[in-house]
Amino acid sequence: MTVFICKIYEQSIEIQEVQTVSEQEVTLLIENEEKMQAFGLSLGKLLLKGDVVCLTGDLGAGKTTLTKSIALGLGIDEYVTSPSYTIVNEYEGRLPLYHFDVYRINDVEEMYELGYEEYFFGSGVCVIEWAGMVEDLLPENRIWLEIYQGEQFTERKIIIKSDEETMKRLEAII
Ligand SMILES: Nc1ncnc2c1ncn2[C@@H]1O[C@H](COP(=O)(O)OP(=O)(O)O)[C@@H](O)[C@H]1O
Numbered sequence: 001m002t003v004f005i006c007k008i009y010e011q012s013i014e015i016q017e018v019q020t021v022s023e024q025e026v027t028l029l030i031e032n033e034e035k036m037q038a039f040g041l042s043l044g045k046l047l048l049k050g051d052v053v054c055l056t057g058d059l060g061a062g063k064t065t066l067t068k069s070i071a072l073g074l075g076i077d078e079y080v081t082s083p084s085y086t087i088v089n090e091y092e093g094r095l096p097l098y099h100f101d102v103y104r105i106n107d108v109e110e111m112y113e114l115g116y117e118e119y120f121f122g123s124g125v126c127v128i129e130w131a132g133m134v135e136d137l138l139p140e141n142r143i144w145l146e147i148y149q150g151e152q153f154t155e156r157k158i159i160i161k162s163d164e165e166t167m168k169r170l171e172a173i174i
C-alpha cells in the first residue's frame, strides 16, 4: 500500500492510497475526520474557477464536513452550513463558492428555476452534495467524489473520478 502525503500548510498528513484504478480514478482511505479536513483544505486550495466538485455518499458520510474544509481552502472564513432548505448557499472567497445540497429537490425542474447553469457553467466553484440526483445536468468535466463509510467508525473511503488533466492537478495532494 502506497502512502501519499496530503499537504496542509506546514503540516503533512498521511493519507493511504488504496488503489489507483486508472489515471482517471483513485481511491483514498481516510482514517478520521481530521484527515478528511486536511484533504478538503488541500483540495480547496487547488480549485480553479469553473470547477464542479460532486459529492455522493449516504447521510453522515461526511459531504458537509468535507465542504466546510474545501471552503476554508478557498479562503472563506464565513461559517458554512448545509443549504438543505435553500438548495444553494453562496460564499465569497478566493473564488466564489456555490454550495449545493440537492437532497430535497423533488424535480430537476427546480434546478432550472434556480438557474443552475449560471452556477454549474459559471466562473466560481460549485460543490454539490447528493450530486447523483442531478447527474444529467452536470458539466462533463467535473471532480466526482464518492464517500463511503469505512470499516472503522471514523474511517471513510473516497473514490475520486475526474478527467486526466484534472487528476494531474489533484496528484499534488493525493
Ligand atoms: N472521517 C470522517 N470524515 C468526515 N466526517 C466524519 C469522519 N469521521 C466522523 N465523521 C462525522 O460524521 C459526520 C458527517 O456528517 P456530515 O458531514 O454532515 O455528512 P453528510 O453531509 O454526508 O450527511 C459528522 O458528524 C462528523 O463529525
Ligand SMILES: [Mg+2]
Pocket: 063, 064, 065, 082, 101, 129
Ligand atoms: Mg450534508
